Amino acid sequence: MPRRFSCAWLKRQWGRLPFRHVILLVLGLAVVGEFYPFSNFPMYSNIVDEADVVYVTDQNDRILPMQVLFRTASSSAKKTYKRNLRDLCGPAGRSTDEATAAERAEAGRVTLAALHEDFQARRKKMRHLPVEGVTRLRLYARVFGVRDGGIAMGEPEKLAECDL
Amino acid sequence: MKGWWSEIVRQGQPAVFEDSPRLLFIMRLCFSLLLLSAIPWGSELFKEQPHPLGLAQWIDFTFLSRPAVARAAFFLSALGLAAYTAGKWPRVALTPAALCGVGFGTLAMSQGAQNHNTQLLVLCLLAQWIVHLVRGGGVAAGRQAVYWTNVVIASGYVVCGVVKLVRSNGIWIWKAPLLTAQLLKTNWSAYYDDLTPLPAWLEPMTRLFLEHPSLARVFFGSGLVLELAAILALLSRRWALVVGLALIALHLSISVVMNLNFTTHMWILAIFWVLPGLSGLLGRARLSDSAAPCKITPPGA
Numbered sequence: 393m394p395r396r397f398s399c400a401w402l403k404r405q406w407g408r409l410p411f412r413h414v415i416l417l418v419l420g421l422a423v424v425g426e427f428y429p430f431s432n433f434p435m436y437s438n439i440v441d442e443a444d445v446v447y448v449t450d451q452n453d454r455i456l457p458m459q460v461l462f463r464t465a466s467s468s469a470k471k472t473y474k475r476n477l478r479d480l481c482g483p484a485g486r487s488t489d490e491a492t493a494a495e496r497a498e499a500g501r502v503t504l505a506a507l508h509e510d511f512q513a514r515r516k517k518m519r520h521l522p523v524e525g526v527t528r529l530r531l532y533a534r535v536f537g538v539r540d541g542g543i544a545m546g547e548p549e550k551l552a553e554c555d556l
Numbered sequence: 557m558k559g560w561w562s563e564i565v566r567q568g569q570p571a572v573f574e575d576s577p578r579l580l581f582i583m584r585l586c587f588s589l590l591l592l593s594a595i596p597w598g599s600e601l602f603k604e605q606p607h608p609l610g611l612a613q614w615i616d617f618t619f620l621s622r623p624a625v626a627r628a629a630f631f632l633s634a635l636g637l638a639a640y641t642a643g644k645w646p647r648v649a650l651t652p653a654a655l656c657g658v659g660f661g662t663l664a665m666s667q668g669a670q671n672h673n674t675q676l677l678v679l680c681l682l683a684q685w686i687v688h689l690v691r692g693g694g695v696a697a698g699r700q701a702v703y704w705t706n707v708v709i710a711s712g713y714v715v716c717g718v719v720k721l722v723r724s725n726g727i728w729i730w731k732a733p734l735l736t737a738q739l740l741k742t743n744w745s746a747y748y749d750d751l752t753p754l755p756a757w758l759e760p761m762t763r764l765f766l767e768h769p770s771l772a773r774v775f776f777g778s779g780l781v782l783e784l785a786a787i788l789a790l791l792s793r794r795w796a797l798v799v800g801l802a803l804i805a806l807h808l809s810i811s812v813v814m815n816l817n818f819t820t821h822m823w824i825l826a827i828f829w830v831l832p833g834l835s836g837l838l839g840r841a842r843l844s845d846s847a848a849p850c851k852i853t854p855p856g857a
């Protein structure tokens with residue numbers, strides 16, 4: 393090995409590298425990925441032309457405030473739904489975009505069941521939740537897309553339904 | 557070597573972070589309060605780990621959902637953080653908070669709805685804990701802990717920008733107009749949360765971005781540039797102040813436009829980048845007002 397590539401040389405070069413600690417940590421975080429508390433913070437890194445939301449309605453399709461009833465945001469419920477959908481599609485090697493209607497319904501059913509459980513726990517503590525006249529819960533998904541320079545708002549898809 | 561380039565090359569030496577003991581105390585106090593308010597101290601709802609993440613793949617953290625355990629953990633951590641704030645036994649004092657930060661955070665993230673609100677906070681805590689485990693207490697160790705906290709913060713933002721570039725094959729800014737769909741999604745999500753009417757500007761703004769994609773590229777692209785520029789905060793406290801304020805402004809604008817709140821991140825920036833920068837500026841202002849010293853020295857030097 394030439395003398396200039398010795399350990400001392402490498403150490404010197406490392407010492408001269410600007411922002412070396414940040415570079416090292418950035419590489420580490422990028423390699424480790426999501427392993428709490430380590431993260432590569434991938435929010436909005438994968439830009440696609442579609443985005444979807446989920447929401448809950450009563451038996452008459454009247455929209456219900458999710459944060460108030462379930463102490464869960466619509467965005468959190470969507471992440472849970474997507475995670476459930478990935479669990480169903482993953483073993484078959486398909487992405488969630490390729491999920492069948494039956495798989496979407498099953499993922500929705502599991503998501504709604506968890507929301508319902510949260511609601512029952514919350515109901516025991518809070519007597520005045522705004523659920524007068526509500527007998528059933530429905531979980532819907534809705535897609536927003538950018539198509540040909542305009543916004544395309546898809547028809548809501550009913551994923552699951554259960555008794556309150 | 558003189559000038560800004562020499563600063564870049566020398567960067568990495570904690571000498572740039574010669575904060576005064578008083579400033580170190582204020583930072584520790586604010587950081588402790590932030591930890592106590594931001595760590596997800598358990599929820600009775602987290603009785604399972606349906607989607608185990610990180611250590612939850614091997615460890616069952618659901619015992620943390622018991623109210624008695626959560627209360628004891630909070631009490632122990634608060635006690636430790638009080639000692640840490642006072643500069644006493646930081647090696648031991650940070651241990652409960654560090655373990656609780658990882659444990660409660662992992663349990664919360666293992667419910668299936670993952671977010672990125674507390675990762676940076678707990679990473680900062682781990683960095684400080686490790687420095688104190690290695691170096692013990694004292695002002696020098698405190699300064700090094702703050703330096704590594706700064707490294708963690710900068711790395712968090714930079715890796716966020718790098719991942720955007722890597723996953724988009726370098727054309728993230730070019731594809732940025734498609735984020736208009738996300739703009740709609742986040743605002744509609746907020747509507748479904750509490751039925752607050754959609755903001756009046758949403759429709760005209762989405763139309764504007766779609767009709768003028770370059771405007772969308774400038775708007776969203778400036779965020780990416782700022783994330784990558786976070787590395788400059790390690791040059792000096794002045795750079796940290798400028799970059800910190802810019803990132804806080806970015807978070808505030810995201811909060812307004814996309815309804816995504818990164819309150820913890822803003823507090824971290826305020827404590828470790830903005831506060832020391834302002835303190836340095838005020839210190840210099842006081843020195844120049846008195847006109848007595850001809851040489852400006854950093855506080856605590």
